[in-house]
Amino acid sequence: MIIVFTGNGKGKTTAALGQAMRALGQAKRVMMIQFIKGPWICGEDKFLKKFQIPPSQFQIFKMGKGFVKILGDSLPLSIHQKAAQKGLRLAEEAIKNQKYDLIILDEINVAVKLGLIKAGQVLKILKINPPEKDIILTGREAPKSFIRKADLVTEMKEIKHPFQKGKPAVLAREF
Amino acid sequence: MIIVFTGNGKGKTTAALGQAMRALGQAKRVMMIQFIKGPWICGEDKFLKKFQIPPSQFQIFKMGKGFVKILGDSLPLSIHQKAAQKGLRLAEEAIKNQKYDLIILDEINVAVKLGLIKAGQVLKILKINPPEKDIILTGREAPKSFIRKADLVTEMKEIKHPFQKGKPAVLAREF
Numbered sequence: 001m002i003i004v005f006t007g008n009g010k011g012k013t014t015a016a017l018g019q020a021m022r023a024l025g026q027a028k029r030v031m032m033i034q035f036i037k038g039p040w041i042c043g044e045d046k047f048l049k050k051f052q053i054p055p056s057q058f059q060i061f062k063m064g065k066g067f068v069k070i071l072g073d074s075l076p077l078s079i080h081q082k083a084a085q086k087g088l089r090l091a092e093e094a095i096k097n098q099k100y101d102l103i104i105l106d107e108i109n110v111a112v113k114l115g116l117i118k119a120g121q122v123l124k125i126l127k128i129n130p131p132e133k134d135i136i137l138t139g140r141e142a143p144k145s146f147i148r149k150a151d152l153v154t155e156m157k158e159i160k161h162p163f164q165k166g167k168p169a170v171l172a173r174e175f
Numbered sequence: 176m177i178i179v180f181t182g183n184g185k186g187k188t189t190a191a192l193g194q195a196m197r198a199l200g201q202a203k204r205v206m207m208i209q210f211i212k213g214p215w216i217c218g219e220d221k222f223l224k225k226f227q228i229p230p231s232q233f234q235i236f237k238m239g240k241g242f243v244k245i246l247g248d249s250l251p252l253s254i255h256q257k258a259a260q261k262g263l264r265l266a267e268e269a270i271k272n273q274k275y276d277l278i279i280l281d282e283i284n285v286a287v288k289l290g291l292i293k294a295g296q297v298l299k300i301l302k303i304n305p306p307e308k309d310i311i312l313t314g315r316e317a318p319k320s321f322i323r324k325a326d327l328v329t330e331m332k333e334i335k336h337p338f339q340k341g342k343p344a345v346l347a348r349e350f
Contacts, residue, residue, distance in 0.1 A: 001337065004334075004335075004336075005186060007326050007329075007332070008331035009238065009330065010190075010327060010329050011180060011186060011190035011329045011331065012186075013193070014190040014193035014194050014197070015185075015186035015189040015220030015331075016191055016192040016193065017193030017194035017197065018188070018191065018192030018194075018195075018196070019187075019189050019193075020193075020196070021193070021195070021196050021218065021222050022190050022192065022217065022218025022222065023221055024218075024225065024226070025218035025219060025220065025221030025222030025223075025224075025225055026218050026221060026329070027225070042200075043196065043197025043198065043201050044196060044197055044198075044200060045200065046201060046202075046244075047196050047197065047199050047200030048200075049200075050199070050200055051199070051201070051226050051228065053208035063253065063348075065190065066243055081256075084310075093270075100195050110250055116301050116342060128213050137249075144202035147334065147335065150335060151335070151337045152185060152335060152337055153330050153334035153335035154182075154184035154186045154332065154333060154334060154335060155184065155332040155334050156186065156190075156329050156330075157180075157182070157330040157331075157334075158327065158328075158329060159179075159322065159328035159330050160322065160325060160326070160327060160328035160331060161327060162176070162177075162326050162327055
């Protein structure tokens with residue numbers, strides 16, 4: 001099953017991690033490839049270490065070079081592109097050898113948006129995924145072709161964010 | 176921080192579980208109270224057992240009596256109400272004794288919607304939560320008073336669901 005978590009709100013990568021937790025509980029093997037995040041250590045990395053989850057069951061690959069074109073990034077785009085292409089090859093290999101039951105392509109939607117990889121390249125590797133295996137694609141502004149290809153799509157929509165707290169426009173918004 | 180995950184799409188409880196994974200990685204203690212789910216065993220329960228996560232670090236309390244008024248539920252509403260009220264008292268105690276850093280009140284929005292507990296009762300216990308501790312409230316159709324009270328709100332919006340696949344109306348929807 002192909003799943004897309006997109007939208008501008010918090011919860012996309014987090015939901016993918018929750019799915020990973022459930023999959024681990026069901027003795028499934030999980031791989032996460034992070035396309036944007038650099039080598040910094042997050043809660044999920046500490047979690048793997050703390051509870052000694054074996055890499056054969058859950059492994060996180062940090063293929064990103066950090067934020068692209070924002071927050072002081074001064075790397076040439078080609079460096080980011082090479083890193084993302086490497087992540088994509090890793091994903092392709094993993095899908096082909098079927099070692100994992102759930103593959104999370106974290107922030108891959110953003111990698112496409114930023115021109116690091118092409119949507120067509122991603123669709124090509126999604127095509128070879130057997131239906132009994134799950135792939136989750138996360139990141140805001142998912143390409144429409146991913147939405148079309150996916151079986152399940154949720155838009156995580158920001159209704160209120162800590163930085164906005166107190167702004168009446170946000171409080172007045174209803175859904 | 177008070178966080179609300181609402182909306183009709185998949186990913187609300189899952190995102191709460193992902194947040195739990197990250198919190199566990201940061202040596203935080205997590206409690207989840209499930210207000211609707213009955214005693215059946217889910218991936219998250221199997222996960223706790225499989226990786227021998229100590230209850231002092233992550234504990235799940237199943238306080239629900241299963242689905243309410245749907246899928247063959249024949250229990251009187253008062254039974255569901257008592258169970259939910261018990262869950263609420265458990266939450267209140269946990270917030271007061273500060274044994275946990277993250278408390279997930281799973282499907283509590285739905286428990287309010289179904290009339291099992293009152294929004295005012297929930298707001299009362301949210302008020303006593305210290306700002307450095309996190310509470311996540313999940314479930315579709317969150318009361319507006321929860322949105323107002325929360326620091327962070329994401330609406331998980333269903334864009335595409337496996338049961339709908341192939342329906343052109345869904346494919347044509349854009350965001």
